[in-house]
Amino acid sequence: MLDDSRDPQFVPDIAWFKSSYSGANTTECVEIAVARDDVLIRDSKRKDSALVAVRADAWAGFIASLRQVSSG
Incomplete structure (x- = not known):
């Protein structure tokens, strides 16, 4: 069963931002x-479509692994 408390529609004032690697075009x-x-x-491009939600600690691990790969 989906936990509605984690549904982004129930979180007011979400601030979305793009990757720093994204250009204007x-x-x-x-x-x-x-x-x-x-x-x-x-x-x-599809702001009203489906979202992917991941735990913040999993996201932090993902970003750390990208930084490790890019620093070579």
Whole structure:
């Protein structure tokens, strides 16, 4: 059963932002927002479509692994 308390529609004033790697004319982009204990991810072109929600600690681990790979 879906926990409605984690539904982004129940979180007021979510601030979405694009990746720093996204340019003004980029068509392939995601936006993220922090909502309670989760990080929400959506397609910037389809803002009303489905979201992906991941736990904030899982997101932090994902970002740390990207930084490790990029620093080589």
